[in-house]
Amino acid sequence: MKALQDRILAEGQNLGSGILKIDSLLNHQIYPDLMMQMGEEIARLFDGLKIDRILTAEISGIAPSLMAGYVMKVPVVYARKTKPITMAGPVFLETAPSHTKGGEVNLLVSAEFLRAGENILIIDDFLATGKTLLALARMVKSAKCNLVGVGVVVEKSFEGGRSAMLKAGYTQIPIHALATIVSMDDGKIKFAD
Secondary structure (H helix, E strand, O other): OHHHHHHHHHHOEEOOOOOEEOHHHHHOOOOHHHHHHHHHHHHHHOOOOOOOEEEEEOOOOHHHHHHHHHHHOOOEEEEEOOOOOOOOOOEEEEEEEEOOOOEEEEEEEEHHHOOOOOEEEEEEEEEOOOHHHHHHHHHHHHOOOEEEEEEEEEEEHHHOHHHHHHHOOOOOOOEEEEEEEEEOHHHOOEEOO
């Protein structure tokens, strides 16, 4: 998605060690027009699939998921990182390492929002190592739902996340990225052709 790539090149910061800071367009500040374009593109990429619900992780996955959910007319559920007192009853809990926080984070969803038999599309901000997406996929499986696809805003292909997803058995579902970065060497961001 060229508009996204242009914005990443203009505002993104390569912090080294594979960390791409895109706070100005996804993590802290959001451009609604760009986010709507992302939602429309995600909806186009997964057109034709029966999707009952979108699942994402707090917080950076919420905006693109919300826009995609708006276009697709399906609800969006996000995995919370801390359990509020209002989250009563059974919950699905997975953990995943955080690339930017430097430790494990919890991902929690109330069982009432992942109903057995539903078709779930996972959307998140990054596909890097794949560990967060794999945690969300395990949650979908625990809920006895069907994972029908994975969409991300940015894939860093050099970190092997797609391979990890395929190795874990997710070979029959589409995995799409709006922008794929193949290298962040020498402070430069290089996209796939």
